[in-house]
Amino acid sequence: MNELLNGIPWGAFAPIIVLQLILMFIALVSCIKEEKTNGPKWLWVLVILIIGIIGPVLYLVVGRRND
Amino acid sequence: MTQWTVLYQKEITEMVRNYKILWIPIVFILLGVMQPVSSYYMPEILDTFGGLPEGTILEMPTPTGAEVLMNVLSNYGMLGVLILVLSAMGVVSEERQSGVAAMVMIKPVSYSLYILSKWAGLLTITLVSLFIGYVASWYYTSLLIETVAFERIFQSVVIYSIWLVFVVTLTLFFSTIMKGNGSVAFVTIFVIFAISTVTSLLGKYMKWSPATMTEHTGQVLLSGKLDSSFLLAFIITIAIIIVVLIATVQLFKRKDLLE
Numbered sequence: 001m002n003e004l005l006n007g008i009p010w011g012a013f014a015p016i017i018v019l020q021l022i023l024m025f026i027a028l029v030s031c032i033k034e035e036k037t038n039g040p041k042w043l044w045v046l047v048i049l050i051i052g053i054i055g056p057v058l059y060l061v062v063g064r065r066n067d
Numbered sequence: 068m069t070q071w072t073v074l075y076q077k078e079i080t081e082m083v084r085n086y087k088i089l090w091i092p093i094v095f096i097l098l099g100v101m102q103p104v105s106s107y108y109m110p111e112i113l114d115t116f117g118g119l120p121e122g123t124i125l126e127m128p129t130p131t132g133a134e135v136l137m138n139v140l141s142n143y144g145m146l147g148v149l150i151l152v153l154s155a156m157g158v159v160s161e162e163r164q165s166g167v168a169a170m171v172m173i174k175p176v177s178y179s180l181y182i183l184s185k186w187a188g189l190l191t192i193t194l195v196s197l198f199i200g201y202v203a204s205w206y207y208t209s210l211l212i213e214t215v216a217f218e219r220i221f222q223s224v225v226i227y228s229i230w231l232v233f234v235v236t237l238t239l240f241f242s243t244i245m246k247g248n249g250s251v252a253f254v255t256i257f258v259i260f261a262i263s264t265v266t267s268l269l270g271k272y273m274k275w276s277p278a279t280m281t282e283h284t285g286q287v288l289l290s291g292k293l294d295s296s297f298l299l300a301f302i303i304t305i306a307i308i309i310v311v312l313i314a315t316v317q318l319f320k321r322k323d324l325l326e
Contacts, residue, residue: 030085
């Protein structure tokens with residue numbers, strides 16, 4: 001396992017992971033601040049946290065109720 | 068002109084407030100960066116997770132840098148367009164439903180200024196995302212695969228952005244004439260898909276189609292040369308964009324502001 005971890009070139013992957021985390025953070029903040037989301041809020045939080053990139057994007061695109 | 072600046076600033080503020088200014092570029096960067104990374108590590112990924120029997124030898128040609136970037140652009144053409152359309156679908160229709168449009172139009176603001184500010188706002192986010200994402204992708208491609216000349220990157224991104232401008236203009240048009248976010252997005256994506264499909268099916272007769280921009284982009288990336296039909300397609304695309312914008316303003320005038 002350690003070997004596998006050491007083999008990963010962090011220089012290339014670190015920015016991707018950071019960006020993903022930022023995306024997740026934006027979606028989470030937006031979801032928590034929103035009074036009402038399309039569908040249950042706790043479900044969206046789970047979706048954002050669990051489904052990699054697609055979860056936050058999905059929330060940002062269809063989860064918000066813009067008024 | 069100051070009035071326009073105020074309206075444009077309102078668009079930008081709104082995009083800051085709903086984080087669009089952040090997350091759309093991030094998604095474009097991720098889409099752009101994933102492609103070179105995954106084509107670089109494909110053999111290892113298959114090795115580790117592919118579950119191939121021991122001793123299988125896979126001869127996989129490493130794609131050239133230009134090919135990787137072409138794949139990036141085709142990702143933008145699918146997922147990028149989808150995200151752009153979905154995030155822009157409510158641009159006018161929502162403001163009309165919530166009454167914001169009526170509030171703006173009570174003031175002596177001309178209809179064309181209103182639509183133009185919306186259009187400029189959409190263009191800003193689209194082009195910024197495309198440029199940032201593409202440059203990030205170019206950086207990763209140079210790092211992992213091979214360097215691609217910057218002129219080609221520049222030319223291809225400029226040509227590609229014309230196609231995205233066309234897409235966004237269509238979204239604005241349908242958002243003005245229709246109500247309901249879902250239907251706007253559905254119709255826009257359907258129309259874009261139809262244009263692309265017809266263009267690729269009837270390539271011979273569709274040399275003028277805006278969808279050929281994606282083909283021209285690929286050609287510039289691979290060979291650095293432009294097809295002779297580019298000028299025609301370019302002029303027609305710009306003309307369609309202008310006509311659609313004028314139609315948007317005219318139809319917006321005729322519609323009731325509150326639905």
